[in-house]
Amino acid sequence: LRSISLERVFKAISKALGIQRTTVRAIIHKWRRHGTVVNLPRSGRLPKITPRAQRRLIQEVTKDPTTTSKELQASLASVKVSVHASTIRKRLGKNGLHGRVPRRKPLLSKKNIRACLNFSKTHLDDPQVFWENILWTNETKVELFGRCVSHYVWRKRNTAFQKKNIIPTVKYGGGSVMVWGCFAASGPGRLAVINGTMNSAVYQRILKENVRPSVRELKLKRTWVLQQDNDPKHTSKS
Structure with missing residues (x-):
């Protein structure tokens, strides 16, 4: 009878609090046995990274996401916390920070940023x-052998394009092959390889040889618009 009455109590508490009846039973039994409901010490090895060391790790990668796990390992060693680099990566992962390849974006000046924003608002x-x-x-560069160096940053989800999590790229920097290309909503247009230095004369020749054929192939209307950026050789009056 006592067992039946206890089950009724468990059921009533479970319904009132919206939790499983087994959870209610376990909590009450724990209180009766130990006089507390807090987590009790468990057997096994204690974590080597203390809460203070963990805060230090999070602060360092938040300040500089390009910090490597080896550098973090050395930082902890300076405060007499000796752990393996993989342990550091696992602990950061538990806090939502994972090593990712940073996105690459063109390096824009404040003037370029304002111009892009105004263009977006206008249209x-x-x-x-x-x-x-x-x-x-x-125009763009094509690296024949891919990227020479891979980088990683520590970041959380949906923060890929924050300024500290990207690596700026400079137009034409260290390229192997330069090409000019065009496209429209209906598909890609012609592609031209740029030999030597790209200047206003070379740019005009490329436009003369490739723009109109691309317009015909893509079947644009007579009111088509040529869209280019404000690179000096694009706006030259020569």
Whole structure:
């Protein structure tokens, strides 16, 4: 009878608090046995990274996400905490910080940023048919052997494009092959390899040889628009 009455108590508490009946039973039994409901000490090895050391790790990678696990290991060693680099990575992972390859973005000046923002606001409500009639053009470099060095940053989810988590790239820096290309909503246009130094004369020749053929191949309307950035050789009056 006592067992039945206890089960009724467990059921009533479970319903009132919205938790499982087994959880209620376990908590009450723990209180009766130990006189407390807090987590009791367990057997096994204690963690080598103390809460204070953990805060130090999080502060360092938050301040500089490019800090390596080896550098963090040396930092902890300076306060007499000796742990393996993999232990540091695991502890950061438990706190939502994972090693990721940073996104690469062109290095923009404040003037460029304002111009891009103004362009976006100006054309924010333009209809789709407007965008379908634009020929986008630009030059870029192609690295024949890929990136020479891989970098990682410690970051949390949805923070990939925060300024401290990206590696700025400089246009044309260290490229192997330079190409000019164009595209529209209907597909890619022609691609031209740039030999030697890119200047205003070379740029005009590329436009003359590739723009109109691309417009015909992409079947743009007669009111098509050529879109380019404000690179000096693009705006030269020569």
